Amino acid sequence: MTRVDMRHSAGVRIAHWINAVSFIGLVVSGAAILLAHPRLYWGDTGTVGVPALIDLPLPFVFGHSGWGRSLHLLAAWACVLTGVPYVINGLRAERFYAGFRIYSPAQRAAYLTVVFAVFPLMIWTGLAMSPAVTSVFPSTVVLLGGQQSARTIHFFSASLLVLFLFGHVVMVSFAGERE
Secondary structure, three states: OOOOOOOOOHHHHHHHHHHHHHHHHHHHHHHHHHHHOOEEOOOOOOOOOOOOOEEOOOOOOOOOOHHHHHHHHHHHHHHHHHHHHHHHHHHHOOOOOHHHHHOOHHHHHHHHHHHHHHHHHHHHHHHHOOHHHHHHOOHHHHOOOOHHHHHHHHHHHHHHHHHHHHHHHHHHHHHHHOO
């Protein structure tokens, strides 16, 4: 295959760039939210004075997560509204099957895990932390063990996505150097 043959379609490239910008917004805003309370809990309750499951070695920066929450919500919806058509189109075009032959089994497993497990888990746990959503659909948070459990799962899923993104960018940069 030539280099031109391996390029993704314009739609796939646009979706990737929108998600890249959104991901930066999510990481920055997620860090702001985390710095407002850098402790992780399990169950429904988590606050200062309650023993934490994990006490992250980060400073408390009280009162500065409002902009972070707004940006996080905006960037999350940009990812979802870009990602859903990307996945639907990928399933229709069989991109997740036939187009994957050029990748190693480890690459395929990582990609499919991120697209079909980690991203949906991020969406679910994100919605489970929303009082507006859980008031209408309480099972979204109950099935996760509580709002603080959803936050903890969201944190670890986000960490996996950051690792995946780093590996993805490194691999793409190496692949781009080949002629």
